[in-house]
Amino acid sequence: MLNTHIMKKKITLKQIARELDVSISTVSKALRDSIEISEDTRQKVQAFAKLYNYRPNNIALSLKNRKTKTIGVIIPEIVHHFFSKVIRGIELVANKRGYNVIIGLSNESFDKEVINMQMLANGSIDGFILSIAKETLQQQDYHHFKETINQGMPIVMFDRIVNEIHCDKVIIDDLKGSKNAVSKLLSNGCQNVAIITTKDYVSVGKLRTQGYLEALEDFKITPDTNLILKVDDELVSEDHLESLENEIEGLFQGNKNIDGVFAVNELYAIIAMKVARNLGMKIPEDIQFIGFTDGVLSKHATPSLTTVSQHGQLMGEKAAELLIDNLEREDEEEHYKTIVIATELVERNSTK
Amino acid sequence: MLNTHIMKKKITLKQIARELDVSISTVSKALRDSIEISEDTRQKVQAFAKLYNYRPNNIALSLKNRKTKTIGVIIPEIVHHFFSKVIRGIELVANKRGYNVIIGLSNESFDKEVINMQMLANGSIDGFILSIAKETLQQQDYHHFKETINQGMPIVMFDRIVNEIHCDKVIIDDLKGSKNAVSKLLSNGCQNVAIITTKDYVSVGKLRTQGYLEALEDFKITPDTNLILKVDDELVSEDHLESLENEIEGLFQGNKNIDGVFAVNELYAIIAMKVARNLGMKIPEDIQFIGFTDGVLSKHATPSLTTVSQHGQLMGEKAAELLIDNLEREDEEEHYKTIVIATELVERNSTK
DNA sequence: ATTAATAGCGAAAACGTTTGCGTGTTGACA
DNA sequence: TGTCAACACGCAAACGTTTTCGCTATTAAT
Numbered sequence: 001m002l003n004t005h006i007m008k009k010k011i012t013l014k015q016i017a018r019e020l021d022v023s024i025s026t027v028s029k030a031l032r033d034s035i036e037i038s039e040d041t042r043q044k045v046q047a048f049a050k051l052y053n054y055r056p057n058n059i060a061l062s063l064k065n066r067k068t069k070t071i072g073v074i075i076p077e078i079v080h081h082f083f084s085k086v087i088r089g090i091e092l093v094a095n096k097r098g099y100n101v102i103i104g105l106s107n108e109s110f111d112k113e114v115i116n117m118q119m120l121a122n123g124s125i126d127g128f129i130l131s132i133a134k135e136t137l138q139q140q141d142y143h144h145f146k147e148t149i150n151q152g153m154p155i156v157m158f159d160r161i162v163n164e165i166h167c168d169k170v171i172i173d174d175l176k177g178s179k180n181a182v183s184k185l186l187s188n189g190c191q192n193v194a195i196i197t198t199k200d201y202v203s204v205g206k207l208r209t210q211g212y213l214e215a216l217e218d219f220k221i222t223p224d225t226n227l228i229l230k231v232d233d234e235l236v237s238e239d240h241l242e243s244l245e246n247e248i249e250g251l252f253q254g255n256k257n258i259d260g261v262f263a264v265n266e267l268y269a270i271i272a273m274k275v276a277r278n279l280g281m282k283i284p285e286d287i288q289f290i291g292f293t294d295g296v297l298s299k300h301a302t303p304s305l306t307t308v309s310q311h312g313q314l315m316g317e318k319a320a321e322l323l324i325d326n327l328e329r330e331d332e333e334e335h336y337k338t339i340v341i342a343t344e345l346v347e348r349n350s351t352k
Numbered sequence: 353m354l355n356t357h358i359m360k361k362k363i364t365l366k367q368i369a370r371e372l373d374v375s376i377s378t379v380s381k382a383l384r385d386s387i388e389i390s391e392d393t394r395q396k397v398q399a400f401a402k403l404y405n406y407r408p409n410n411i412a413l414s415l416k417n418r419k420t421k422t423i424g425v426i427i428p429e430i431v432h433h434f435f436s437k438v439i440r441g442i443e444l445v446a447n448k449r450g451y452n453v454i455i456g457l458s459n460e461s462f463d464k465e466v467i468n469m470q471m472l473a474n475g476s477i478d479g480f481i482l483s484i485a486k487e488t489l490q491q492q493d494y495h496h497f498k499e500t501i502n503q504g505m506p507i508v509m510f511d512r513i514v515n516e517i518h519c520d521k522v523i524i525d526d527l528k529g530s531k532n533a534v535s536k537l538l539s540n541g542c543q544n545v546a547i548i549t550t551k552d553y554v555s556v557g558k559l560r561t562q563g564y565l566e567a568l569e570d571f572k573i574t575p576d577t578n579l580i581l582k583v584d585d586e587l588v589s590e591d592h593l594e595s596l597e598n599e600i601e602g603l604f605q606g607n608k609n610i611d612g613v614f615a616v617n618e619l620y621a622i623i624a625m626k627v628a629r630n631l632g633m634k635i636p637e638d639i640q641f642i643g644f645t646d647g648v649l650s651k652h653a654t655p656s657l658t659t660v661s662q663h664g665q666l667m668g669e670k671a672a673e674l675l676i677d678n679l680e681r682e683d684e685e686e687h688y689k690t691i692v693i694a695t696e697l698v699e700r701n702s703t704k
Numbered sequence: 705a706t707t708a709a710t711a712g713c714g715a716a717a718a719c720g721t722t723t724g725c726g727t728g729t730t731g732a733c734a
Numbered sequence: 735t736g737t738c739a740a741c742a743c744g745c746a747a748a749c750g751t752t753t754t755c756g757c758t759a760t761t762a763a764t
Contacts, residue, residue: 010475010503012750023714028752038712053499057475059420060750062411063719070454070476078443079436088430091457100471102422102454105443119452123362123409123720124422147405151362270652277654300622302629302654364720375744380722390742412720415749475750 011052020048062123070100071323072125074116076108076133076160081266081295082312083131086158089316090129097324099126106133114144126327127154129319132162134233138201156323158315160203168322169338170315174204177308177343178211179218181290182262184306184345186219188288188352190260194227194251196268202233208264208292226255231268241271248275259287266293270301273350289350303349311341363404372400414475422452423675424477426468428460428485428512433618433647434664435483438510441668442481449676451478458485466496478679479506481671484514486585490553508675510667512555520674521690522667526556529660529695530563531570533642534614536658536697538571540640540704542612546579546603548620554585560616560644578607583620593623600627611639618645622653625702641702655701663693 017024022041030037030045031054037045048054062068071094075083087103094101102125104116113133120128128148136142137160145165149155158170185193195212198205209228216223229251231244248268252258252275261276263269269291273283281287283303291298291307298305318339369376374393382389382397383406389397400406414420423446427435439455446453454477456468465485472480480500488494489512497517501507510522537545547564550557561580568575581603583596600623604610613628615621621643625635633639635655643650643659650657670691 007504008499008502013752014750024751025715025753026713029713032752036712041712055470055474056752057415057750059411059414059475060719061752063409063415063721063749064751064753066719068411078430078440079433081431084431084436087455088457091430091455095457095468100454100456100476102452103439103443104452105440105447116447118407122407123411124452147360150360152359267652274652274654297648297652300619300626300649301652302626365722366720376721377723377745378743381743384722386723388742393742408722409720412749413722415719415751416721418749 008052010057011049011054012057013054016045016048016052016054020045067126067327068124069098070102070125071320072102072104072117072120072128072130074104074106074113074120074128074130076106076131078103078105082159082293082310085294085312086131086316086319089313089318090320091316092313093317093320093324097320099320099324106136108134110135110139110141117144117148121148121151121153125153127156127323129156129158129316129323131158132160134160134202137162137203154323154326156319156326158319162203166336168319168326168336170319170322170341171338172310172315172341172343174207174343175211175214177310177345178208178262178264178292179215180211180343180345181292181308182212182215183218184351185260185262185288185290186215186221188260190288192224192227192255192257193260193262194229194255194258196229196231196248196251196261196263196272198233198264199230205230205264212262224255227251227258244268245271245275248272249279252276252279252281261287261289262292263289264292266291266295266297266305266307269305269307269350270297273301273303273305284350284352288352290345294346298346298348301350306348306351307346309344309346311344315341360404362409363401363406364409365406368397368400368404368406372397419478419679420476421450422454422477423672424454424456424469424472424480424482426456426458426465426472426480426482428458428483430455430457434511434645434662437646437664438483438668438671441665441670442672443668444665445669445672445676449672451672451676458488460486462487462491462493469496469500473500473503473505477505479508479675481508481510481668481675483510484512486554489514489555506675506678508671508678510671514555518688520671520678520688522671522674522693523690524662524667524693524695526559526695527563527566529662529697530560530614530616530644531567532563532695532697533644533660534564534567535570536703537612537614537640537642538567538573540612542640544576544579544607544609545612545614546581546607546610548581548583548600548603548613548615548624550585550616551582557582557616564614576607579603579610596620597623597627600624601631604628604631604633613639613641614644615641616644618643618647618649618657618659621657621659621702622649625653625655625657636702636704640704642697646698650698650700653702658700658703659698661696661698663696667693 013024013027017027027045030042031049091101106113113136142165156168161169182193197209200206213223261272263272269289273289276287291305293307294309298307365376365379369379379397382394383401443453458465465488494517508520513521513523534545549561552558565575613624615624621641625641628639643657645659646661646664650659
């Protein structure tokens with residue numbers, strides 16, 4: 001670059017050595033306070049290094065040590081409160097323990113998930129933390145996970161997991177969380193609680209539906225299939241929300257007696273509240289709502305939404321700890337853990 | 353690991369060479385279809401490599417080529433719609449052009465920003481994309497940026513920038529965006545438009561305030577300092593929102609004639625709407641609102657909020673393109689660009 | 705004065721690649 | 735038979751570290 005500024009390019013051991021007329025090894029040892037080196041040269045070298053702001057080249061270190069001190073994270077989507085909270089948690093403990101975080105987005109696509117993992121598995125990272133793409137869950141093709149693990153690269157899965165793969169896992173107690181939520185509605189006096197959930201291939205959706213059913217059973221209520229709305233995710237993508245609204249409106253119109261709604265995510269709950277209000281129902285007097293998530297919508301909606309909080313950041317922290325513990329473990333005895341994060345019912349104004 | 357599964361560790365050129373009884377160079381050349389290698393050995397090598405799923409070690413390549421094909425991104429916060437959209441944009445074009453993205457969070461702290469940059473600048477990445485932490489802006493200490501640039505590592509700044517540093521920049525037209533928004537309120541018949549903004553050290557807050565003033569001037573209205581509320585960011589952190597509500601309530605109570613509000617971000621606008629509603633005002637009949645952002649709150653609030661959209665993803669895309677173009681440019685002639693992203697007024701139900 | 709110990713430093717290997725160049729083996733041609 | 739390409743391959747350097755080993759000169763001990 002033709003700049004007039006003094007450009008201090010990054011300096012290497014070799015350059016320091018040449019400049020001070022010693023060997024590379026001497027410089028390296030001097031910088032690491034080796035006893036082999038005389039006080040004299042040590043100070044000389046350290047002073048010079050400080051002056052030129054020497055820092056060891058990370059890539060060279062990675063190559064030599066055969067570890068990169070970097071964690072690869074693959075998530076389906078980043079513009080999403082839950083996932084960004086998880087990342088924050090991962091980053092927090094990763095940094096504390098001297099690791100960097102490299103992000104790959106699968107965008108819910110199987111192919112992108114595979115490509116991204118391949119890009120990173122070639123030495124760029126020491127291990128993965130990931131949540132599986134919907135498409136992968138649908139296709140049930142998990143060979144890329146298996147191969148990665150077989151190559152000796154550890155994986156920690158969070159939230160969207162699959163039992164078939166043996167690795168560390170961090171999940172929330174979806175079943176208990178939703179069972180709790182629905183029980184809350186029932187003890188609040190709701191007689192006809194509907195659920196708005198996803199298709200069953202999304203594991204968390206399935207579990208939350210199951211929690212709903214178990215809560216009903218506890219209260220000796222026979223489930224009414226008319227009150228179970230399984231939304232097709234394709235429809236919700238981006239701005240095709242009208243169809244979702246229509247489905248929900250259909251649910252309400254077809255079942256005038258609904259007085260409680262449990263939605264497996266925040267958006268479904270918010271939209272359902274909107275539809276209900278448009279139909280003239282009063283919240284929470286006529287109908288109560290509980291959502292599932294720890295997003296920003298719930299807190300600032302009107303009325304604010306009672307939700308099952310997922311503690312995304314905590315999940316991220318746990319996942320990172322699990323992975324780094326594994327990476328730094330001496331003995332190679334593997335037996336994989338699954339950490340279950342408790343949910344918490346945050347009561348706001350959409351319930352009595 | 354004592355597993356019974358066949359463990360295929362990652363294979364290297366050296367191992368292939370030994371196995372096939374040829375030299376490392378031959379293997380390398382055979383895999384890259386060099387004409388120096390006979391058809392015979394080439395096929396043999398390629399078959400073997402495919403069988404063992406050989407992939408060149410990225411770290412070794414990075415060391416040899418002295419480029420990592422990785423972009424470092426430093427942002428103040430990731431649990432934030434705008435920033436995560438920017439990241440999505442960065443990731444999109446980075447991946448398309450064969451780059452990885454590594455994330456560092458400054459958490460609005462000067463120290464963490466410096467540490468993070470140092471961690472990454474030691475060879476781990478080829479260049480930075482960043483948005484400056486608030487604390488850094490307050491302290492006006494930019495030596496870490498200067499040093500990084502002096503070392504020959506390019507930086508692209510987005511959104512929160514500072515003129516003092518010479519580098520590529522991507523910003524949105526904050527001034528014009530807010531001017532537009534306020535003009536909209538005024539042409540909609542508002543006589544007394546208040547602004548809820550931040551302290552001036554946040555560059556975007558300052559610019560948006562300026563846009564507000566210019567719009568008033570265009571409409572021949574003398575600004576009323578009582579209608580300008582500069583919120584202290586410290587108060588808004590996490591859950592100290594009540595004080596913000598109180599401040600806003602004070603604003604409304606002290607100026608009963610307010611019939612339009614422009615807020616420099618989404619949250620301020622949402623909270624202001626809530627306060628207004630609690631005071632019995634009808635939106636948009638009695639009072640109209642416009643926010644600034646492209647968040648999820650605006651879309652799903654009741655009433656949905658008219659906002660100035662920032663096109664975060666586009667910013668990310670542009671920033672990544674700028675950086676990669678710079679990295680891959682042959683001629684070293686630098687002259688830095690500043691790309692201005694146009695805003696867009698998304699009209700919803702909080703305005704007439 | 706000879707030997708042993710020690711302090712202080714350098715050479716070289718290793719991590720996994722790519723690539724310019726050298727070299728041995730063919731076959732063709734004069 | 736001698737010369738020369740062309741072909742096919744290996745050697746070695748380079749990227750920037752760390753670390754083991756070995757060398758040399760000085761010192762201490764006998």
